[in-house]
Amino acid sequence: MSRDPRYDILFEPVKIGPVIARNRFYQVPHCTGIGWTQPETLARLRGIKAEGGWAVVATEETEIHPSADCEPFHEGRLWDDRDIPAMALMADAVHEHGALAAIEIMHHGGSVANWGTRIAPIAPSHRPIIYNYPVQARAMDKEDIRNLRGWHRDAAVRSKKAGFDIVYVYATHDLSIAQQFLERRKNDRTDEYGGSLENRARLLRELIEDTKEAVGDKCAVAVRFCADELIGEAGLTHDGEARDVIAMLAELPDLWDVNISNWPNDSQTSRFAKEGFQEAYTSFVKSLTTKPVVGVGRFTSPDTMVSQIKRGVLDFIGAARPSIADPFLPKKIEEGRIDDIRECIGCNMCVSSDYTSTNLRCTQNPTMGEEWRRGWHPEIIAPKKSEGSVLVVGAGPAGLEAALSAARRGFEVHLAEASDELGGRVTRESKLPGLSEWARVRDWRVGQLERMANVSIYRDSKLEAGHVLQFGARHVAIATGSFWRRDGVGRDSGFPIFDGATVYTPDDIMAGRDPEAGPIIIWDDDHYYMGGVLAEVSRYAGAEVVLVTTAAAVSAWTANTLEALPIARRMAKLGVEILPYMSVAGFAGDSVQLNSVLTGEKFERPASALVTVTARLPVDALYEDLRDRWQAAGIASVTRIGDCWAPSTIQQAVYSGHKWARELDEEPEVLIPRELPMIESGRLKVMT
Ligand code: ADP
Ligand code: SF4
Numbered sequence: 001m002s003r004d005p006r007y008d009i010l011f012e013p014v015k016i017g018p019v020i021a022r023n024r025f026y027q028v029p030h031c032t033g034i035g036w037t038q039p040e041t042l043a044r045l046r047g048i049k050a051e052g053g054w055a056v057v058a059t060e061e062t063e064i065h066p067s068a069d070c071e072p073f074h075e076g077r078l079w080d081d082r083d084i085p086a087m088a089l090m091a092d093a094v095h096e097h098g099a100l101a102a103i104e105i106m107h108h109g110g111s112v113a114n115w116g117t118r119i120a121p122i123a124p125s126h127r128p129i130i131y132n133y134p135v136q137a138r139a140m141d142k143e144d145i146r147n148l149r150g151w152h153r154d155a156a157v158r159s160k161k162a163g164f165d166i167v168y169v170y171a172t173h174d175l176s177i178a179q180q181f182l183e184r185r186k187n188d189r190t191d192e193y194g195g196s197l198e199n200r201a202r203l204l205r206e207l208i209e210d211t212k213e214a215v216g217d218k219c220a221v222a223v224r225f226c227a228d229e230l231i232g233e234a235g236l237t238h239d240g241e242a243r244d245v246i247a248m249l250a251e252l253p254d255l256w257d258v259n260i261s262n263w264p265n266d267s268q269t270s271r272f273a274k275e276g277f278q279e280a281y282t283s284f285v286k287s288l289t290t291k292p293v294v295g296v297g298r299f300t301s302p303d304t305m306v307s308q309i310k311r312g313v314l315d316f317i318g319a320a321r322p323s324i325a326d327p328f329l330p331k332k333i334e335e336g337r338i339d340d341i342r343e344c345i346g347c348n349m350c351v352s353s354d355y356t357s358t359n360l361r362c363t364q365n366p367t368m369g370e371e372w373r374r375g376w377h378p379e380i381i382a383p384k385k386s387e388g389s390v391l392v393v394g395a396g397p398a399g400l401e402a403a404l405s406a407a408r409r410g411f412e413v414h415l416a417e418a419s420d421e422l423g424g425r426v427t428r429e430s431k432l433p434g435l436s437e438w439a440r441v442r443d444w445r446v447g448q449l450e451r452m453a454n455v456s457i458y459r460d461s462k463l464e465a466g467h468v469l470q471f472g473a474r475h476v477a478i479a480t481g482s483f484w485r486r487d488g489v490g491r492d493s494g495f496p497i498f499d500g501a502t503v504y505t506p507d508d509i510m511a512g513r514d515p516e517a518g519p520i521i522i523w524d525d526d527h528y529y530m531g532g533v534l535a536e537v538s539r540y541a542g543a544e545v546v547l548v549t550t551a552a553a554v555s556a557w558t559a560n561t562l563e564a565l566p567i568a569r570r571m572a573k574l575g576v577e578i579l580p581y582m583s584v585a586g587f588a589g590d591s592v593q594l595n596s597v598l599t600g601e602k603f604e605r606p607a608s609a610l611v612t613v614t615a616r617l618p619v620d621a622l623y624e625d626l627r628d629r630w631q632a633a634g635i636a637s638v639t640r641i642g643d644c645w646a647p648s649t650i651q652q653a654v655y656s657g658h659k660w661a662r663e664l665d666e667e668p669e670v671l672i673p674r675e676l677p678m679i680e681s682g683r684l685k686v687m688t
Contacts, residue, residue: 001336007302009309011334014055014292014316017220017254019100019165021055021316024309025330026294028257029058029104029168029224030320032360032369033353035074036063038675039086041359044372046101047093049323052378053330056166056316057094058102059087061175064155065148068108068177071116074357078105078155084162091163102166104224105155107148109177110137110186122148124180124187124194145193145203148177153210160215167219169207169253172226174262178204179226182245185234201245208252220254226261228281236261238281243288250289257294257318258282263351264562266296267321270346271434271529272566276304283313294318300325300343302333324350325364327378339447345440348561349651355560363441363651366401366658373673376662384409385665388474388636391416393463393622396424398642398653399479400445403455405661406475413455414473418462422446424481425643426650428510433536441650465625469633476635477660478623479653482616482643483507490525490614492550492583500589504611506530509537515609518543521592523584525550525614527557528649532567534611539574546577546605550597554578584610616647637664 003011011023027049034042049057062076063069077083091101110123113133121129122144123137140148152169159167171178180186181203187194193202204223211221227242229235236242246256259266260281268277276297285293294316299305308314322329325344332340342364350368353360359369367376388411392403395417403415421427423442430439449455468476484505487496504515520538524531524547531547532555538545547554554576555567571578579594585602586593587610594603623640630638641660642653663669 003334003336004338007306007333010302010305010317010330016100016166016222016292017216018218019220021100022098023053023055023330024305024316025054026056026316026318027054027058027323028294028296028318028320029060029102030324031060031073031075031351031354033074033356033358034360034369035060035070036077036083036086037074038359038372039089040675041369041372043089043093045360045369046090047096048371048378049327050094050097050099052323052326052328053334054099054323054327055330056100056102058166058168059090059104061170062087062103062105062155064105064107065151066117067114067119067122068106068112069114069117069119070108070112072357073354076103078103078158078162081158084158087159087164088162095163100165101163102168102222103159103162103164104168104170105152105159106168106170106175107152107177108175109180111175111180123177124189127186130174139189142191149206149210152207153214156211156214156219160219165219166222166255167211167215168222168224168257169204169211170224171204172224172259172261173266174226174229178207179236179261182236182241197241197244198248201248204245205249205252208249212252222255222257223249223253224257224259227258227278227285229261230265238284243284246285247288251291253291255292255294256285256289258285259296264565267348267351267562268346268566269348269561269563270298270437271563273298273346275299275301276308279308279313286312286314292316296320298322298344298346300329300341302338321346321350324360324362324368327365342444343440345437347438347650348563349649351562352560361651361655363649363654364444366655374662381405381408381662384411386474389414389472390475390477390664391468391471391473392477392479393468394418394424394479394481394642394644395422395457396479396481396642396653397426397441397650398481398644398657399424399477400442400449401654401657402477402479402641402660403657404445404448405658406664407449407452407455409661409664411454411475411664414458414471415449415455416458416461416463418460420459422457422459428507431510432533433540435533438650441654463622465622465629468622468626468638469629469635474636475664476626476630476638477657478620478626478638478640478644479642479657480619480622480644482618482647484613485615485617486612488523488584488612488614492525492614493585497585498587498610498612500587502589502609503587504609506534506611506613509534509611514538514541515543515611517608518545519605519607520545520609520611521584521587521605521607522547522611523613524548524554525583525612527551527555529555529558529563529567531555531613532558532571534613535571535576536574538611539576546579546607547571548579548582548584548592548594550581550583552580616643618644618647620644
């Protein structure tokens, strides 16, 4: 296949100061949860993006000094020369595939606590730090500013030594000191760095000038800038001070990388924002500068990308999440394989890795974060080592991924699904308000499977043990999923507490068996998205809804996916009453018994229906029926995968299906590969 000429414009080279990007695909800086902790892991991950066709591949934010210590988050580090080799590893991996390597050096100023290094944070003025720690940043004096400029310059020089082609000055996401100086609400200085906008922009200007002077001969200098903070006049706005700063510094950097601040605004999930959602805030930038402009908006459609370029909104298609979901997105457009693009679903499981300081993961791309550790490549999978066919029972995310990956290995694959629809929980959940893009998990896999000659799909085919035993498959994956419990057992209660016709589970609601009238009590003992989404369903149907949770807020775990605030806002807008620090202890048909987690007091609330979002149980009856029988039938393996093995996230189900297929006919993994800590003393004692 060859490229559709409509997309030629995306493959034009673009000059960025002294360097040239081979096309318009730009992987903007993004966190990985890996950072300085595992350089090999990170280098391989970024190298694969370069291999996938991105013209520029950037690091995550990279700390320039111990007074910008992001712990417990794992970001990049260039504190001193000892950090150069690790960063060089990544730059080399990116260069190996002809891409430019960019580095986002930064000082966090008053956003981090320096919890690891125990250095008092610094900021334009005395303020509590932005992340929620009981720590204040101290106001910088002139010497501090001079030092900061020196650290930034040193880090730029180290970046160049490490081989980077583009060096950033960072001023967005409410994280960087340059932005903090710009913000009136954080800067009440009376010297030449405070007061007028020109004064508040002085540090940013100086950092750009310093960086250009230090490395501008070889490296392009990019500014990552906040086009709007979405807090109106209290902050930087696209038609106010953000615009004025860009106008002031328009030609100074070699590239503008613009977005909306802070990170939750920049990386909104598909529940709250659709492709291209930043355009209204960033499109003005190109009218003020002749320098190339990169912007983001969870772009996955080449038509949208072309439109952004042709309408003069952007010069580069910036991407973090789309490049995680499909590192080969540019290559696929280049090769005319549009249907092969694995589109990001906007769930932010990737973000949760950064928030939990664990290796990057992705719902759509199970190889993400496993490139070095397990040697997984998103586009390459080892051919099968044995003959015989594979049977996958259940076509949810685990079954679909297992079938696809086994088929890519060359196995003859049979996929049996009990219902007439493929997709399992993804199909059900994508019909919930705001979650329609989640269907991409199903659609991409079904699209791939339907084009493969070695795959047979059987709908309306509920398999029982006898069918499986007679089927003749060499390997069997049981991907039969899970169901939500009705009895109330979960995190809060270890014992059944409910029984009754007006107790509903998420499965009931998704199957259209809604409570007829309110007040509806949603007992959210799960703390992820489901409770909040079901509250929306019932409010749209007009019922009075009360959401009860032992957590401090609705959908508390979504703090890890940047959705906690938007969900709370939506609940407030819809008039959903939230009862935090409360558990449900009983349901009498017309009232619920509530327990205060704080005081132990018991309350009653009228309720005509109870929706329990507590826990799930595996659908594993088929496996149990097969347990002692499959070996005698000549089957080499029967394995439970996905939610049937252990109910978890959709991301984990996809991962589980992928891992199963990768490991067919392979030696079992004994030790999880990992990058071992360096022992400074040079002593390495092998324990026997
Ligand atoms: P997972 O997240 O692990 O992929 P899901 O619950 O999304 O799990 O999907 C499980 C799928 O398995 C559902 O589509 C369900 O209809 C199907 N299924 C369950 N039992 C059987 C069975 N005995 N035969 C065929 N399909 C089954
Ligand atoms: Fe997109 Fe979700 Fe993957 Fe993140 S985890 S890249 S949001 S599909």
